[in-house]
Amino acid sequence: MHQWIKRMLSFAVISALILSLIACGNSGKNEAKTEVQKNNKEEAIEIEHALGTTVLDKRPEKIVVLEFSYTDALMTLDVQPIGIADDDNPDLFMDDVKEKLNDYTSIGSRYEPNIEILSSLQPDLIIADLNHHKAIYDQLKGIAPTIVLDDHQADYNQMLDNYLLIAKAVGKEAEGKARLEEHKQKIEEAKQKLGDTDMTVLPAVTNPEGFFAHSDHSYTGSFLASIGFDDPVKSEDSYPELSLEQLVETNPQAIFLLPATENTIVDEWKKNPLWQGIDAVKTNKVFTVERRDWALSRGLISSEKMAEDIVENLGEK
Amino acid sequence: MRKIMIVIFSFLLMVIFFTISLSVGTVTISLPDLFSSVMQKDSQFSFIVMEYRLPRSVISILAGFGLAVAGVILQSLVRNPLASPDVIGVTKGAGFFAALVIFLFPDSPAYVLPAAALFGAFFAFILLLIISKRLTISPAAFTLVGIAVGAIFQAGIQYLIVKFPTDINMALLWMSGSLWGRGWNEVLSLLPWIMILLPISWSQYQKLNVFQLGDEYSKALGLDIIRQRFLLLLLSVSLAGVSVASVGSIGFIGLIAPHIARQLVGGRHQYIIPLAALIGANLMLIGDSIGRVIIIPREVPVGVMTAIIGAPYFVYLLRKERKRN
Incomplete structure (x- = not known):
C-alpha cells in the first residue's frame, strides 16, 4: 500500500513536470489544450492528512464519516454520506443537520465503528478521527481511501482547517471556501450584534455527576474566545470538572449550561446559597x-447556531 | 487416557468455535462461502473474513492461550486458587500505563499503547520483586504484596478517570478488554511470543507439579525454589503481559480457565496446561462471537462477554464438585 502511494506520487510529480515543460514550450499557442489537460488532472484529488497522504482517483460518491x-x-456542501458512526442514536444530531440528512446506514459507535458494516457499504x-481510529x-x-483528521481534540480554528480538507476531499474545494467565507461573515455579523464582549462566559456540560467546564482549550470554549469573550476558568485541561465552590471562585459573568441529562447537578446547586453569589x-x-x-456537532452549522444562541441571550436589545 | 480425550475434545471444540467466529457477525457467512472466501482472493466476503474476522479470531485464540497459561503457572506457584495475573497486579500495571497513554498522549502513534501496556506489566513485576524481597517471602505474603501493588495501580487508573472524566470511553473500552479492530499487525506481534512461551511453559510441568506440594517438599525434592519461582513467575508475567498488551486487561480468563481445567483433569500440569490454554481460547472465541452479534451495529467488549459466559459455568462446576465430595 505504501509502495503504491509512493509510486502514485512519483508518477504524479513526473507527469506534472512533463506537463509544465510542454506548457512552457508551447506557451500561448496551446493554452486551450493545456487547460483541458489541467482539468483532467484535477479529477484526481490529493489530500494530506494526519496519517499521511491519500490520493482519490475521482470525486468520491459513497462517503462514510466516523x-x-x-x-x-x-x-x-450538499453531500450525503451513505454511512455515519452515530453511536446508533440519530437523536444526537442537531435538528438543522438532521433536516438535511437523507437516509444513511449507522456504522455504530464512534469509538468502535462496525468495520463489517463499513466494508459492506463499499x-x-x-x-476518520485520529484519536479514535488511528489503530x-x-x-x-x-x-x-481514508483520510484521518484530528477532530476529537480540535479547537474551533482547527475545525475550520479540517473543514477545508473535507471540502477538498469530496471534490468541492471552491464551494467549501465560499461557504467558509459566508460562515466568517455570519460570525462577524453576530459579533456586531453582540457589541461589547468584554465579559467572562463559561459553557459547561452538566449531568447528575458533575459540572464539566469547557475551557478555551476545548472546541466550544475556543469558539467563545474567538468571538471575544474571556474564559473564566483558565485551565490547562479542556474539560475541567468544577465543584460549586470552584465555580463560585471563577465567578463567570454568564453561564451556558449544556445538560446531558434531564436532571443535573445544577438542580441541587440552585438550592445552595453559594449559587446565588x-x-x-x-x-x-x-x-x-x-x-x-x-458540543457534539462541532462544525459550521453548529457554530452558527451557537452564535445565534449567544446573540439571542446576550445581544444588545 | 480419559484426560487426553478431554484435551482432544477441547481442541475440536476450539476448531468449531473458531469456524463459528469466522462465520457470524453483521453478515452471517455460510460454510461454503466461508471456504471460498479463504481460498479465493476476490470472492464476496474475502475482505471481511481475511482482513477482519480471521486476525481477530486468531488473536482470540492466542490471547486466550496466554492468559490461561499465565494463570495456571501463577496459581500453582503461590498455591492459591484465587491468584491470577489480575490479582497480583500485573494486568493492573499494564492497564495503568495504557491509561496514561490514552489520557496524556492521545496523539501518540497506535503502536505506543500496547508497548506501554507491556512495559506496565513488567514494571509491576519488578515492583513485586523489590517489595517481596526477591521472592523470599511466603507465597501467601507474596500474593498480598501483589494485591497491594495492584491496588496502587488501580488507584492511579481511578485518578486518571476522575481527572479526565470526559475522555474515559476509550480507556474503559481498553480496560474491559476488546478485540475490536485487531488486525494482522497485532497477530504478528503476539504470535512469536506465544509460540515460544507456550512450549517453554509446558516443558516446566514437572516443576509445577512439585511446587504444588509446598515449599518444604519442593526443597526436599531438590528444587532451587527461589530461582525456579522467579523463572516461572517471569514466564507467567510475560505471557500475561503480551496478551494484555494486544487485547486489553481481561482478568477473568486467567482466573477461571485454570480452575475449569483442574476440575476436569485433576492436578497434573502436563494436562492442565494444554487444557487450560484451550479453555481460555474457547472462552475468548465464544465471548467475542456473541459480543459481536447481540447489539449490532455496536459490540459488547469480549472481556465483559467472557465473564458473563464463564462465571455461570464456573459456579456449575463448583457445585458439581461439592456434590461429588
Whole structure:
C-alpha cells in the first residue's frame, strides 16, 4: 500500500513536470489544450492528512464519516454520506443537520465503528478521527481511501482547517471556501450584534455527576474566545470538572449550561446559597442550550447556531 | 487416557468455535462461502473474513492461550486458587500505563499503547520483586504484596478517570478488554511470543507439579525454589503481559480457565496446561462471537462477554464438585 502511494506520487510529480515543460514550450499557442489537460488532472484529488497522504482517483460518491462534525461539514456542501458512526442514536444530531440528512446506514459507535458494516457499504472515501481510529487505519485503508483528521481534540480554528480538507476531499474545494467565507461573515455579523464582549462566559456540560467546564482549550470554549469573550476558568485541561465552590471562585459573568441529562447537578446547586453569589446568577445570565448544538456537532452549522444562541441571550436589545 | 480425550475434545471444540467466529457477525457467512472466501482472493466476503474476522479470531485464540497459561503457572506457584495475573497486579500495571497513554498522549502513534501496556506489566513485576524481597517471602505474603501493588495501580487508573472524566470511553473500552479492530499487525506481534512461551511453559510441568506440594517438599525434592519461582513467575508475567498488551486487561480468563481445567483433569500440569490454554481460547472465541452479534451495529467488549459466559459455568462446576465430595 505504501509502495503504491509512493509510486502514485512519483508518477504524479513526473507527469506534472512533463506537463509544465510542454506548457512552457508551447506557451500561448496551446493554452486551450493545456487547460483541458489541467482539468483532467484535477479529477484526481490529493489530500494530506494526519496519517499521511491519500490520493482519490475521482470525486468520491459513497462517503462514510466516523464523527458528527464530518456530517455537519458534508451538509454544508450538499453531500450525503451513505454511512455515519452515530453511536446508533440519530437523536444526537442537531435538528438543522438532521433536516438535511437523507437516509444513511449507522456504522455504530464512534469509538468502535462496525468495520463489517463499513466494508459492506463499499465506500470510496472514509473520513476518520485520529484519536479514535488511528489503530484501525490500515484496515480502513484496505476498504477505501481514508483520510484521518484530528477532530476529537480540535479547537474551533482547527475545525475550520479540517473543514477545508473535507471540502477538498469530496471534490468541492471552491464551494467549501465560499461557504467558509459566508460562515466568517455570519460570525462577524453576530459579533456586531453582540457589541461589547468584554465579559467572562463559561459553557459547561452538566449531568447528575458533575459540572464539566469547557475551557478555551476545548472546541466550544475556543469558539467563545474567538468571538471575544474571556474564559473564566483558565485551565490547562479542556474539560475541567468544577465543584460549586470552584465555580463560585471563577465567578463567570454568564453561564451556558449544556445538560446531558434531564436532571443535573445544577438542580441541587440552585438550592445552595453559594449559587446565588455567582455574578451570572445575580444578573440572570444563566442560559440552557442544546448540548447537541454546542458540543457534539462541532462544525459550521453548529457554530452558527451557537452564535445565534449567544446573540439571542446576550445581544444588545 | 480419559484426560487426553478431554484435551482432544477441547481442541475440536476450539476448531468449531473458531469456524463459528469466522462465520457470524453483521453478515452471517455460510460454510461454503466461508471456504471460498479463504481460498479465493476476490470472492464476496474475502475482505471481511481475511482482513477482519480471521486476525481477530486468531488473536482470540492466542490471547486466550496466554492468559490461561499465565494463570495456571501463577496459581500453582503461590498455591492459591484465587491468584491470577489480575490479582497480583500485573494486568493492573499494564492497564495503568495504557491509561496514561490514552489520557496524556492521545496523539501518540497506535503502536505506543500496547508497548506501554507491556512495559506496565513488567514494571509491576519488578515492583513485586523489590517489595517481596526477591521472592523470599511466603507465597501467601507474596500474593498480598501483589494485591497491594495492584491496588496502587488501580488507584492511579481511578485518578486518571476522575481527572479526565470526559475522555474515559476509550480507556474503559481498553480496560474491559476488546478485540475490536485487531488486525494482522497485532497477530504478528503476539504470535512469536506465544509460540515460544507456550512450549517453554509446558516443558516446566514437572516443576509445577512439585511446587504444588509446598515449599518444604519442593526443597526436599531438590528444587532451587527461589530461582525456579522467579523463572516461572517471569514466564507467567510475560505471557500475561503480551496478551494484555494486544487485547486489553481481561482478568477473568486467567482466573477461571485454570480452575475449569483442574476440575476436569485433576492436578497434573502436563494436562492442565494444554487444557487450560484451550479453555481460555474457547472462552475468548465464544465471548467475542456473541459480543459481536447481540447489539449490532455496536459490540459488547469480549472481556465483559467472557465473564458473563464463564462465571455461570464456573459456579456449575463448583457445585458439581461439592456434590461429588
